[in-house]
Amino acid sequence: MRASWRQRVKKMAAEMLDVPKDSVLDVPRITLIGGLQLYVENYRGIVEFRDDLLRLALSEGHLHVNGKELVIKQIFPTEVVIEGSISGIKYLD
Amino acid sequence: MLGRWLLDFWRGYVVLSVNGARVPELINRATASGIMFWEIRQTQEDTFRLRMHRDDVKRLRHILRETGTRIHFERKLGLPFLAWRAWRRKFFLAGALTFLISFYVLTSMVWNVEVVGDLKRVSPETVQEVAKEVGLHRWAWKDKLPDTDILQGQLLDKMPELAFVGVKVQGTKVTIQAVDKIPGTTPQPTDPQNIVSTKHSTIKEIFVHKGKAAVVRGQVVQVGQVLINGSLNNGTKNVHATGMVKAETWYRTDLEVPLEAQSKVYTGNAVEKHFLTFWGHPVQIWGYGQIPFQEMETHNDDKALTIGSFTFPIQYRHALYQESQTEKTTLTEAEAVELAQAFAKADVLTQLGKNGTVESQNVLRRELKDGKLEIRILNKAIEDIGRPQSFTPQAPAEPDAKTKQ
Numbered sequence: 178m179r180a181s182w183r184q185r186v187k188k189m190a191a192e193m194l195d196v197p198k199d200s201v202l203d204v205p206r207i208t209l210i211g212g213l214q215l216y217v218e219n220y221r222g223i224v225e226f227r228d229d230l231l232r233l234a235l236s237e238g239h240l241h242v243n244g245k246e247l248v249i250k251q252i253f254p255t256e257v258v259i260e261g262s263i264s265g266i267k268y269l270d
Numbered sequence: 271m272l273g274r275w276l277l278d279f280w281r282g283y284v285v286l287s288v289n290g291a292r293v294p295e296l297i298n299r300a301t302a303s304g305i306m307f308w309e310i311r312q313t314q315e316d317t318f319r320l321r322m323h324r325d326d327v328k329r330l331r332h333i334l335r336e337t338g339t340r341i342h343f344e345r346k347l348g349l350p351f352l353a354w355r356a357w358r359r360k361f362f363l364a365g366a367l368t369f370l371i372s373f374y375v376l377t378s379m380v381w382n383v384e385v386v387g388d389l390k391r392v393s394p395e396t397v398q399e400v401a402k403e404v405g406l407h408r409w410a411w412k413d414k415l416p417d418t419d420i421l422q423g424q425l426l427d428k429m430p431e432l433a434f435v436g437v438k439v440q441g442t443k444v445t446i447q448a449v450d451k452i453p454g455t456t457p458q459p460t461d462p463q464n465i466v467s468t469k470h471s472t473i474k475e476i477f478v479h480k481g482k483a484a485v486v487r488g489q490v491v492q493v494g495q496v497l498i499n500g501s502l503n504n505g506t507k508n509v510h511a512t513g514m515v516k517a518e519t520w521y522r523t524d525l526e527v528p529l530e531a532q533s534k535v536y537t538g539n540a541v542e543k544h545f546l547t548f549w550g551h552p553v554q555i556w557g558y559g560q561i562p563f564q565e566m567e568t569h570n571d572d573k574a575l576t577i578g579s580f581t582f583p584i585q586y587r588h589a590l591y592q593e594s595q596t597e598k599t600t601l602t603e604a605e606a607v608e609l610a611q612a613f614a615k616a617d618v619l620t621q622l623g624k625n626g627t628v629e630s631q632n633v634l635r636r637e638l639k640d641g642k643l644e645i646r647i648l649n650k651a652i653e654d655i656g657r658p659q660s661f662t663p664q665a666p667a668e669p670d671a672k673t674k675q
Contacts, residue, residue, distance in 0.1 A: 253306070254301055
């Protein structure tokens with residue numbers, strides 16, 4: 178998928194100004210804390226949720242979270258907090 | 271985190287079980303419309319448990335319908351639910367509250383005003399009346415009462431007969447401790463009387479307080495003889511004679527003093543034993559073994575548990591066995607005489623009044639017989655022999671002469 182002109186300008190600006198890209202680009206920021214807690218900011222929605230798998234929709238592609246006894250600790254329009262024993266996260270286009 | 275929980279508790283939240291094939295969609299739509307979920311977990315295939323605020327449930331209805339999801343309330347937590355439950359039990363709560371309030375009200379009132387103290391010049395009822403005037407009465411509010419210092423001052427001002435007033439508030443009871451000022455001096459008795467002798471004796475000293483001495487020093491008096499006369503001026507004036515007459519009296523004491531005496535002396539060795547007594551039957555619990563003493567004295571110390579008038583039948587007994595020795599003492603004759611004199615003196619002193627003294631002792635006769643000293647002692651004592659005796663005036667006295675007294 179070819180990025181639009183607007184996207185490219187933003188990316189360039191982010192690189193030149195040396196700021197974190199998530200604050201400029203519309204991409205998720207994923208924070209994993211020791212396999213116990215996972216913060217996903219800028220997600221788009223839940224696609225599937227089971228206690229061993231969580232599929233999240235992102236602005237581009239999907240995020241798969243594998244683990245055991247997964248719990249959505251909190252959920253907000255742009256942020257989701259997951260707890261459980263997380264064994265893997267996979268980024269899919 | 272605690273702050274979050276407190277906030278949720280304040281708003282009230284529910285634990286929901288949601289069931290349906292389109293639960294992720296439900297979560298997305300609810301989140302998008304500002305409904306907050308937390309602690310979402312899968313419990314069964316297509317069934318999830320989650321928490322949400324109580325007031326968000328209404329907004330969730332149409333999303334539930336549109337996604338074909340069914341919910342079941344599992345728990346309702348937080349203050350609004352507690353309040354609702356409390357409202358359902360309002361009469362119970364009202365009762366509890368009434369009890370608390372009445373308890374508080376009743377304990378903040380004075381229920382009892384008590385006057386203590388040995389009062390002679392004012393009656394306790396008067397003190398209570400005055401206390402009522404300053405606000406100390408039944409049903410008075412304790413909080414409205416002034417300080418006890420002020421109350422004491424007010425009571426004292428209103429009752430000059432009192433020397434001290436103490437006010438003490440104990441719970442619902444007020445104790446007023448009152449003390450009279452020194453009671454008025456009792457009037458001197460004026461009935462005519464003489465002081466007469468109680469013993470055959472020799473006058474040693476005579477102190478007249480009122481009246482006229484009828485005897486002189488060195489005079490031998492008989493029982494009943496007038497010592498201080500209350501009748502003056504040949505019976506025209508009659509007074510209440512008072513005074514003290516000290517005279518020499520004699521007491522004879524006969525004694526037998528054995529020269530050999532046995533006395534028991536503790537050696538200092540002791541053995542302890544411990545028992546439990548069941549209805550008086552002792553059962554030893556500690557301190558077994560033979561007691562190695564030939565001669566001993568036993569002291570039992572029972573410790574009983576009593577509740578009111580009931581004495582527990584099982585008691586603890588501490589027994590102490592003290593070894594003793596019998597000692598023989600032999601007195602010489604001089605020692606025996608000395609002992610006899612001491613006995614005689616003690617005996618005479620009990621017969622004398624409180625102001626009596628033993629002046630001297632003379633051994634009249636002594637004899638050693640069968641290991642015993644037989645002795646007769648003459649004790650010379652000084653004592654007050656006066657005794658008041660009232661009399662009726664022989665010649666009727668002039669009225670003015672009497673009032674002058």
